[in-house]
Amino acid sequence: MPAGGRRRPSGSKPRPRLPGVSCGRVYHPGANRARWYNRRVDDYNLEKLAKEIVVERLANIADAPDGAGQVARQIVVKAVMGTRSRQSPRETVAAVCRGLMSGMLLLNQDLPRTAVAILSQMGAAAAATHQDPADLMTWAMEGLAPVVKLAGETSFEAVQLAVEAAFMGAGDAFAAAARDTAGA
Numbered sequence: 001m002p003a004g005g006r007r008r009p010s011g012s013k014p015r016p017r018l019p020g021v022s023c024g025r026v027y028h029p030g031a032n033r034a035r036w037y038n039r040r041v042d043d044y045n046l047e048k049l050a051k052e053i054v055v056e057r058l059a060n061i062a063d064a065p066d067g068a069g070q071v072a073r074q075i076v077v078k079a080v081m082g083t084r085s086r087q088s089p090r091e092t093v094a095a096v097c098r099g100l101m102s103g104m105l106l107l108n109q110d111l112p113r114t115a116v117a118i119l120s121q122m123g124a125a126a127a128a129t130h131q132d133p134a135d136l137m138t139w140a141m142e143g144l145a146p147v148v149k150l151a152g153e154t155s156f157e158a159v160q161l162a163v164e165a166a167f168m169g170a171g172d173a174f175a176a177a178a179r180d181t182a183g184a
Contacts, residue, residue, distance in 0.1 A: 044079075044083055044086075044087060044092070044095070045095075046075070046079050046083075046092060046095040046096050046099060047095040047096070047098050047099035047102070048099060049075075049099065050071075050075055050095070050096045050097075050098075050099030050100045050102075050103065051099040051100070051102045051103040051106070052103070053071060053075065053103070054068060054071060054099070054100055054102075054103025054104060054107070055103045055106055055107060057071065058071070058103070058104075058107065058109075059107060064104065064107060064109045064110075064114075065104070065109060065110050065113035065114040065116075065117045066113075066117050068100055068103075068104055068109075068114050068117055068118060069114075069117030069118050069120060069121045070121065071100065072096065072097065072100050072117070072118040072121050072122075072125075072140075073121035073122075073124050073125050075096050075100075076092070076093055076096050076097075076121075076122070076125040076129070076136070076140075077125050077128045077129055079092045079093075079096055080092050080093065080125070080129045080131070081128075081129060089129070089131055089135075089136075089139070090135075090139045090142075093122075093125075093136055093139040093140055093143065094139050094140070094142045094143035095143060096143065097118055097139075097140040097141075097142075097143030097144050098143035098144070098146065098147055099143075100114075100118060100143075101114065101115070101118070101143070101144050101147040101148065102147050105147055105150070105151055111148060111151060111155050111158070111159050112155075112158045112159045112161070112162035112163075113162070115144050115148065115159045115162060115163055115174075116162050116163060116166045116167075118140060118144065119137055119140055119141070119144075119163065119166070119167060119170070120166070122136040122137045122140050123136075123137075137167070137170065137173075138173060138177070141163075141170070141173060141174045141177040142177045142180070142181060144159070144174070144177075145174060145177045145178035145181050146178070146181045148178070149178055149181075156178065159174070160174050160175055
C-alpha cells in the first residue's frame with residue numbers, strides 16, 4: 001500500500017509531486033467527487049482578503065471608518081495567531097492594514113478617520129496576540145503609508161495630521177514609515 005494509506009487503481013501511475021507544493025483535496029462543483037489539485041500553502045494573501053472584506057461589509061455602512069477599525073482588530077488577531085508559524089507578525093499586520101486601507105480608498109471613504117480607527121485598535125490586537133502595542137502600531141503604519149501616498153499628497157498630509165492629533169508623536173513615525181516604504 002502506498003504512503004498515505006490509499007490504494008491506487010491498478011494500472012494507474014502516481015501523480016508527480018513538485019517540491020514546496022502541497023496537494024489539497026477540494027470539491028469540484030462540476031463533478032460528483034473531490035479532485036486533486038496543487039496549491040501553494042506558503043503564501044498568504046491577507047491584503048486581498050482584507051480589501052474584499054472591507055468592500056463587502058462596509059460599502060453601505062454610514063460610519064465605515066469606525067467599522068474598519070473593528071474589522072482591523074478582528075482580522076489582525078486571527079491572522080497573527082493563524083500565520084505565526086510561517087510568517088512574521090510584521091508582514092501579517094502590514095498586509096492586513098494595507099488591504100483595509102485599499103478597500104476604504106476604493107469605497108472613497110474618509111482616510112484620516114480610517115487610519116486613526118485602525119491604529120486605535122492595535123492596542124487591543126496586541127493584547128490578544130501577546131505582542132508589543134508599539135510594534136503593532138508601527139507595523140500598521142507601514143501598511144497604511146503606501147496606500148495613503150497613492151491617494152495623493154493632500155490625503156497623505158491629512159492622514160499624518162490626524163494620526164499626530166490622535167497619537168502624540170505618531171505623525172512623525174507615520175512619515176518615517178512612508179519614507180521607508182518608498183525606498184523599499
